[in-house]
Amino acid sequence: xHTLLVWIVVILTVITVVRAIRILxxxxxxxxxxxxxxxxxxxxxxxxKLLIWFLVIGLGGMIYFTFDAKKYLLPVSASVHGVxxxxxxxxxxxxxxxxxxxxxxxxxxxxxxxxHKKTQxxxxxxxxxxxxxxxxxxxxxxxxxxxxxxxxxxNEITAPAPKNSMVIELYGEQxxxxxxxxxxxxxxxxxxxxxxxxxxxxxxxxxxPASKDDKIAxxxxxxxxxxxxxxIHSRDVIHSVYLPHLRAQMNAVPGMTTEIALTSTITTTExxxxxxxxxxxxxxxxxKICGVSHYMMNMKVVIDTQDDFxxxxxxxxxxxxxxxxxxxxxxxxxxxxxDVIGKKVVAAx
Amino acid sequence: xxxxxxxxxxxxxxxxxxHDSFWTKYVFSQDHKMIxxxxxxxxxxxxVLAMFMSxxxxxxxxxxxxxxxxxxxxxxxxxxxxxxxxSFYLGLVTIHGTIMVFFVLxxxxxxxxxxxxxxxxxxxxxxxxxxxxxxxxxxxxxSCTVMCASLVIETGPASGGWxxxxxxxxxxxxxxxxxLGMTLWLVSMVLFIGSALLGGIxxxxxxxxxxxxxxxxxxxxxTIWAFTITAILGIxxxxxxxxxxxxxxxxxxxxxxxxxxxxxxxxAPLHYSGxxxxxxxxxxWFLGHPEVYIVLLPALGLASEIIATQSRKPIFGYKAMIxxxxxxxxxxxxxxxxxxxxxxxxxxxxxxxxxxTLLVAIPSAVKVFxxxxxxxxxxxxxxxxxxxxxxxxxxxxxxxxTGIILGDSALDINIxxxxxxxxxxxxxxxxxxxxxxxxxxxxxxPRMFGRMMNKRLGYLHFWLTILGVYGTFFPMHFVGLAGAxxxxxxxxxxxxxxxxxxxxxxxxxxxxxxxxxxxIFVVNFFYSMxxxxxxxxxxxxxxxxxxxxxxDGIHGNWPGEIPTVHRWxxxxxxxxxxxxxxxxxxxxxxxKNSNLPGEE
Numbered sequence: 001x002h003t004l005l006v007w008i009v010v011i012l013t014v015i016t017v018v019r020a021i022r023i024l025x026x027x028x029x030x031x032x033x034x035x036x037x038x039x040x041x042x043x044x045x046x047x048x049k050l051l052i053w054f055l056v057i058g059l060g061g062m063i064y065f066t067f068d069a070k071k072y073l074l075p076v077s078a079s080v081h082g083v084x085x086x087x088x089x090x091x092x093x094x095x096x097x098x099x100x101x102x103x104x105x106x107x108x109x110x111x112x113x114x115x116h117k118k119t120q121x122x123x124x125x126x127x128x129x130x131x132x133x134x135x136x137x138x139x140x141x142x143x144x145x146x147x148x149x150x151x152x153x154x155n156e157i158t159a160p161a162p163k164n165s166m167v168i169e170l171y172g173e174q175x176x177x178x179x180x181x182x183x184x185x186x187x188x189x190x191x192x193x194x195x196x197x198x199x200x201x202x203x204x205x206x207x208x209p210a211s212k213d214d215k216i217a218x219x220x221x222x223x224x225x226x227x228x229x230x231x232i233h234s235r236d237v238i239h240s241v242y243l244p245h246l247r248a249q250m251n252a253v254p255g256m257t258t259e260i261a262l263t264s265t266i267t268t269t270e271x272x273x274x275x276x277x278x279x280x281x282x283x284x285x286x287x288k289i290c291g292v293s294h295y296m297m298n299m300k301v302v303i304d305t306q307d308d309f310x311x312x313x314x315x316x317x318x319x320x321x322x323x324x325x326x327x328x329x330x331x332x333x334x335x336x337x338x339d340v341i342g343k344k345v346v347a348a349x
Numbered sequence: 350x351x352x353x354x355x356x357x358x359x360x361x362x363x364x365x366x367x368h369d370s371f372w373t374k375y376v377f378s379q380d381h382k383m384i385x386x387x388x389x390x391x392x393x394x395x396x397v398l399a400m401f402m403s404x405x406x407x408x409x410x411x412x413x414x415x416x417x418x419x420x421x422x423x424x425x426x427x428x429x430x431x432x433x434x435x436s437f438y439l440g441l442v443t444i445h446g447t448i449m450v451f452f453v454l455x456x457x458x459x460x461x462x463x464x465x466x467x468x469x470x471x472x473x474x475x476x477x478x479x480x481x482x483x484x485x486x487x488x489x490x491x492s493c494t495v496m497c498a499s500l501v502i503e504t505g506p507a508s509g510g511w512x513x514x515x516x517x518x519x520x521x522x523x524x525x526x527x528x529l530g531m532t533l534w535l536v537s538m539v540l541f542i543g544s545a546l547l548g549g550i551x552x553x554x555x556x557x558x559x560x561x562x563x564x565x566x567x568x569x570x571x572t573i574w575a576f577t578i579t580a581i582l583g584i585x586x587x588x589x590x591x592x593x594x595x596x597x598x599x600x601x602x603x604x605x606x607x608x609x610x611x612x613x614x615x616x617a618p619l620h621y622s623g624x625x626x627x628x629x630x631x632x633x634w635f636l637g638h639p640e641v642y643i644v645l646l647p648a649l650g651l652a653s654e655i656i657a658t659q660s661r662k663p664i665f666g667y668k669a670m671i672x673x674x675x676x677x678x679x680x681x682x683x684x685x686x687x688x689x690x691x692x693x694x695x696x697x698x699x700x701x702x703x704x705x706t707l708l709v710a711i712p713s714a715v716k717v718f719x720x721x722x723x724x725x726x727x728x729x730x731x732x733x734x735x736x737x738x739x740x741x742x743x744x745x746x747x748x749x750x751t752g753i754i755l756g757d758s759a760l761d762i763n764i765x766x767x768x769x770x771x772x773x774x775x776x777x778x779x780x781x782x783x784x785x786x787x788x789x790x791x792x793x794x795p796r797m798f799g800r801m802m803n804k805r806l807g808y809l810h811f812w813l814t815i816l817g818v819y820g821t822f823f824p825m826h827f828v829g830l831a832g833a834x835x836x837x838x839x840x841x842x843x844x845x846x847x848x849x850x851x852x853x854x855x856x857x858x859x860x861x862x863x864x865x866x867x868x869i870f871v872v873n874f875f876y877s878m879x880x881x882x883x884x885x886x887x888x889x890x891x892x893x894x895x896x897x898x899x900x901d902g903i904h905g906n907w908p909g910e911i912p913t914v915h916r917w918x919x920x921x922x923x924x925x926x927x928x929x930x931x932x933x934x935x936x937x938x939x940x941k942n943s944n945l946p947g948e949e
Contacts, residue, residue: 021876024803038888039732039804047731047808051739054815062823069827072849082763089760096750103717103746110724111739114660115731121929122662122922123726131722132669132715139714143707146757150707151700153759158696174523174614193613203613232693236614237517238626240691240766244832247763251692253626254516255610258693283843287766287834289510290517291524292436295837 041117048115055108059101074244075275078266078282078303081157082247088153092146161229161261169231170220170284171202172239172252174291177284177299178202179220180319183213189319193235193254203235204319215316220284220301223309224267230260242287243301245271251288267303369904377487379479382902384486385464386797389790392457395493396783397871399448402441404864409433411857413839427505435838439508440526442836444500446511447534451541452496454644454782456489459545459583462647462789463552463576465797469895470570472561472912474905477554481547488544492537499533507534510836512637515608515629519600522615531601535594542587542594549580549587561894563914568933570893570918571657571664574671575650578678579643585682586639593632600624627692634685641778642681646674648785649716649745652738654918655792656720658891659735660727661929663919666719673712673719680709690758691765699758706756713749717742728922728929732889733807737788740815741781748777751826769829772822780818787814787870794877795884799901802881806873810866817863824852892918892932916948 077083114122167182169191180202182188189204189211196203204211222228232241234252241260242249250260272280282301286294304312378384405424408417420428427437464482468475476482499506508526509517513534521528556569556577599605600621608629609621657664664670686694686702720742729735751773754760764770787810794802831849833840840850887896894914898906912934920931925943937948 017872021872024806039730043804043808044729044731047736050812051731054812058819062819065824065827069824069830072831072846072852073827074830074832085759085763089754092754092757092760096753100747100750103721104743106721107724107739107743107746110721110727111729111731114724114727114729116661116728120728122660122728124663124922124924125665125722125726126663126919127666127669128722132666132719135718136711136715140711143710143753146753147704147707150757150759151703154696154700154703154757157759157762158699193611194618196613196618236612237520237523238514242766242832242834244763244767249691249762249765253693254612255625256627256693279844281845283845285832285834285843288514289439289836292439294439295435295839296842298843 039116044115044117048112051108051111055104059104075271075280076266077245077247078264078271079243079246079248080263080265081153083265084153085157085247088149095142157261159261161259162227165227165229165261166223167229167231168220168222169202169233170241170252172232172234172241172286172290172297173201174236175286175293175297177218177220177239177241177286177297179217179299180204181215181217181313181316182210183215185210185213188231189214191233196235200319202233202319206320211319214319215313216319217316218299220299221309221312222264222301222303223306224264224303226306227261227263230262232258232260237290238288239286239290239297240288242285243282244285245282245301249287264303267305267308269305271303377483379475379483380904381464381468381476381479381482382797382906384482385461387486388457388460388464388489389797391490391493392453392461393871393874395448395452395457397867398497399445399453400864400867402445402448404861405433406438406441406445407857407860409438409838410853411860412854413841433838436508436525437505438838439510439524439836440500440506440530443508443510443513443526444496444506447507448496449779450511450640450644451538452489452493454779454786455583455640456492456541456544458644458647458782458786458789459552459576459579460486460489460548461786462572462651462793463548463580465793466572466895467552467555467576468559468906469796469898470573470893471556471559472564472894472914473555473559474907474911476551477559478551481551485544485547485551488540488547492540492544495533495537495540499530499537502529502533504528504530506530512630512633513597514633515597515600515626516612519597519609520612520614520619535598538594539591542591545583545587549583552576552580553584561911561914567668568914568917571653571667571670572647572650574674575646575653578674579646579650582639582643582646582678582681586636586643589632590636593629593636596632597629627689627694630689630692631685634688635682637688638685639678639681641774642677644778644782645745645785646678648741648782648789649674651785651789651792652720652741654893655734655738655788656723656742657919657921658792658889659730659732659738660723661730661890661921662723662727663921664719665722666715667917667919669715670719673715676712677709680705680712684709684756687756687758687761690761696758703756703758707753709756710749710753713745717746717749730889732791733802733804733811734788734792734889736808736811737784737791740811740818741784741788743815744776744781744784744818747823748773748775748781752777763832764829767829767832767834768825771835772825772829775825776818776822780822784814787811790874792889793895794874794881795888795900796895797902798878798881799884800877800881801884801888802877803873806869810869810873813866813869814863817859817866820859821856821863824856828852828856887932890928890930892920892930894933897932897934 077086167186167188169180169188171178187210189208191202191204193203232250232252234254239252246262248260248262250258272278284299284301286297416431418431420431420433427434504525506526507530508524517523518527518531556573596607600607600609606621606624608626609624612619612621653664684706687706690699755770755773791802791807828849831846833846833849840846884900886900894912897912914933915936916933918933922929923943926940931940937944
């Protein structure tokens, strides 16, 4: 039935097009002065006016849309560097917005104003070196300014993580993220793709003492206000760690380690209030095409207060569960959170 | 020397004229005019195909919950139950990008207009090598055929994105499209590169050697400058893509490890060791970024010529226009790293690329200001071609400005690979270049077919298209700013974007309007080809010498001698001259009243 309908629509469309062409032909013949396809004063006036209408409605629509869009844009940045890049981004938008509006007004406006009239002649004006000099130099100066400030931010963002950062591995595979916390020694145990087994999904070296206290989780919890250093790995194809709310992104590349250093500033609970959305959650998205289920590859991110983080961390399981069930006191002693949060962070602040 | 060979060619042509069979005239033609038409018609076919693909995935993105039974009718198993299959979605995205970038805006744009205009505007009987030119088209045709064939195979077309980053593109275990689909993609691309190189060398040689008497380099129209610089970019950068593709082929078929290392997939480790996926990205973008200008420069060249002609005014700052194109071309080779800020490349290297990238904005700004200055106090004939050229300038501004943000690494972090960049390059590269191509077709249609395109349909086409483009891609920036990644089949897995993703409905609606509007162009094109009004000899009152050759197009272009050129191409509305144009063939001795000091 549907197929039939589709065919009927197709056939009707073809008939319509053929008829329309025929009508066009007849109209052309009626015109009869042989110059229908020359551009007339009427065409220039009509299209000139349309240029103005398009400019006014278009710019109006864009400005309205821009202010209206606020409600779906990302909320305020939840990371220290993100606040800086956001304000720099806004300055950039203000600058390019002004240039955009002025140049488009000139383009469309002059298109209308100087539309062809038989009575006028264009002004022969092949060049003006002074003018050209200035409109090369001024954009040059503005851009140098942008480059200098942009690079200053870039250098701050990509600087090596502070020594007291909490180390977390983010491990990508089709189509799942795993987080590995470095534990009390704040050192990740070695890992290698050939050591991967069903019980050891990240291929961590069991003999490496640093791996003893490593913990894994499928939800990424971050303690607020603590500098974090992510070590990023992939086991199969390129993935990308994208934390839009933290304004952070870095590819996960098989065969190498990539890094992000950041400090979060707003807990999930606080952000729910800020966004006025009780369902708000942070997220880590895969942002490099990685296969059919790329669009479903993400990990819930929770930014906790330091106390909540400690509680949550206690419940997470070690990469290698010791053969005998450990005394709870032992595992608490060797836990990364308490150490990192307890001493180093205080020092950092 | 060039005169001699031209005469020789003309002589040749007389002797052969009566022996043209259907095959030598329409199929294995060595005539630049026919080859340009072949490129154009093939490109239109490919463009319609790729646009149709985008319509399908825009339906999925705009109405993710809706079922479209006709999808099953046309796509079979890929559209089961009226729902687009996620892996075919990725296939469509990949092939849409590949076709649009390479087959339409590289092969189609340069192939059509370099072929048509280089011999005509420099004053040559044909390309330096008609045979290579024919080969260039047939490589292109073969390449298109292979790419289309990859759409109908069991495992689906290549689906790792048009940038084919390994390991995804190297491992059939990672995605089905990386099996036979990817092999066909690579074969197609090798043929395509062959075509681009054969064409490019021919263009450069023709411009350097076959200019008519008096046609010095500084009298060339800006179109020719643009095509020449484009051809040089292609010759220098396509071999690098060729090398990248070859190494990828080795990794895929012969087990080498150029790009692959430390991979564990489908429950087993692979043998690859020591390679780097980042290496591929460096090689790919070493072509990939110049490619952006291979797409854009010819369009800017066409627009420069059309804007000057229809404004009835010399292009402002002719030499600055050439200079800025040369600077852009040079810079395009040292900015590729801005596609890789967040790949784990050394941040310091990133800083260098920020510096070179933002410098591109300076010559681009010069070009924009020059276009605007050309419009100032002009006498603008708003033909469809002129409107499309102005549309190009509008997009070049809009897309260029957002490029300032993307090129700044600190800002790129949060918008890299999301919809912001999709919006950016569809405006600055896709739409600008396609508008340049439309402008070129409307303007030079009479030169190709001896007939005019219907102007009313042309206007309708323009207004619906510019509305479609801005309506589609302006809101798309905000989807990106909301954090929505590109190449996602659906946004159901995380609810935080729900509000922003609702804009997709609006975007898809405009995309459908813009897409359907292209049918107007297709109808107008083929209808006018056969039934359009006969063109006069010089319909746009243009100065360039292609309009002095018989409008119906003869083998060898000019009967008798090729005209001699006496001046640059932009003596429009010169004070002291009655007409508002002085063709390049008019000697200064005939225009005593309008000559400037030094012009004798």
